[in-house]
Amino acid sequence: MRPLLRARLSRERLRPPPVILAIAFAALTGAALILASGHNPLNAYVEIVRGSLSPAAWPDTLNWATPLVGMALAAAIPLRGGMVNLGGDGQLVIGGLIGALAPVFLPVPGAVGAAAGLALAALGGGLYAALAAWGEVRHGVSMLISSLLLSYPAIGVTSYLARFPLRDVSTGLPQTMMIPPNARLPVLAEPLNAGSLLIAAIALAVIFIDRRTSAGYELRMRGKNSRFAGYGGVRLGPQAAWAMFFSGAVAGLVGATIVLGSQFRFIDGALLTPAYTWSGLMAALLASGEPVGTIAAALFFAALQTGGFAMQRETSVPRVLTLVLQAIVILFLAMRRGLGRRA
């Protein structure tokens, strides 16, 4: 018995961690895809690494990572309690539009306008996400599906507003009025702006709440076993609403920081094209909502995607390949362990 046990233990120890295996598997599958399309996979991967991790590329990688980490945190908050928020896109555009309108229309000085934009964007995104929780608690509509379905009206209405009533008529494009320079987020070092600091602060707050507060403990307990949490005195309905509110608030803030920090107006579709929501959700799923792991995964995906631009430039392998790699990593890991509980 003893030697057998020892043999098994040492084999356990020798087995590489699943995340490394998943990345290796994704890299191999991706290499096959690149080969099949007539390019050299080794060159492509070298360009990804050089284009994201070389010191010259750090600012770009961090700039890309800012919204991605934000959306990953937005996905991780409810996921920690076993809930899934698929509606990040809707909350993102609501926050973006509010962030773009507040400094233009509120009769306050620039910096106050920016702060108001951020606060109102968080409130708007949060309330919209909480709507999905309310639907589940009050009307029994599965949050998984309602959060996603609510996304479409939000995207449609913001798109309509940016194209018709609120359009900047001095340009021919579907975008709102330019935010005045004194209401923009201060630049730290091109292309990074204060939005990155804000997201970093949120990340620290999420880690602290998760590890050191009773609210974080109760949410984790719900994620492990919601009935036990309910039996232990956690009020599940309000908890779901608060988790979704904070999730949506972070998503709304991300939208506002992009608008106030780099785009300076709400441009129809511009917040959704990079698919931050989905990459962020994948990062959160990869770590089952554990904040530090989620942030690490989001940084990894950000590096992958930033490197993808360099790869496309240097080797003409389309950069959407990086999305394929991400999806393979997630699918590989999903096969080895579940989400913990079914949503």
Next chain:
Amino acid sequence: MQSLLTPFLFQSAAQAITPILLAATAGVLCGRVGVFNLALEGQMLVGAFAAIVGSYFCHSALAGVAAAMVATAAFSLILGYGATIFLGDPVVIGIGMNLLASGLTAYLLRVIFGVSGTFSDPGVVGLGRITVPALVGVPVLGWAFARQSAVTWAAWALAAVVSVVQFLTPVGLRLRGVGEQPEAASTLGVNVVRYRVIAVLVGGALAGLAGAQLSLGAVSVFAEDMSAGRGWIAVVAVMLGRNNPLYAAAACVLFGFADAIGVNLQSRGLPNQLTDIAPYVATLLALVVTHRRRVRTS
């Protein structure tokens, strides 16, 4: 309201229902055996792309349809095996598959056709419309079905076949058993994993057919992420129908009409950003209303 119920409305509703109905039937098939299929959106997208590839290279719509069904069934192996022998969470697998489909079709679009965004080419043969002379001019049914593609007919036929198989045949009994009581089914000698995998693969073929209708149906074009939420609406139809193909079909009819009314309002000058959200709002309302009634009756 009177002027809204035109023959054109019924025709465009029947057209909008087709892909959702096929995908919902696929979802019902998976749900019946206890595999929650959240990947319908991605499966349709793979089908839509494969249909264009098949039709472009073989110059035949039939080849496109076949390619769509085979490719999507193959893609569904991920869910079929992932949710059974690999014990993966179907929700995570579904989300992963949707993203994989989105990335993979965009990648292959650039590699095979050298374009991004949308692809259309005269070499792509679309699905022709079949005119049924007996139905032309008949109110309602004729308006809806007199001139539709073969896939529309197939969608309704397949929904009927799946209903019959599920409720009136021994195979259907086993399928339901696998979904409701896998241990009991297994004790009776039913191979649970095999039934689940086969159901998921057949569902994949149906979802692929839905994709073929999207890319080869009304206009022959592939656009990135062209399934545009229809797969999610089908997921809702499956939930509303509680894995009953007939109820799910009824839900699809509701969404199809919401979609068609949206298109109709668009032709009267309402911006499409607003009319496009009609099916999603209808879906959300349907979810709320049916739950209320369920609570009251129980």
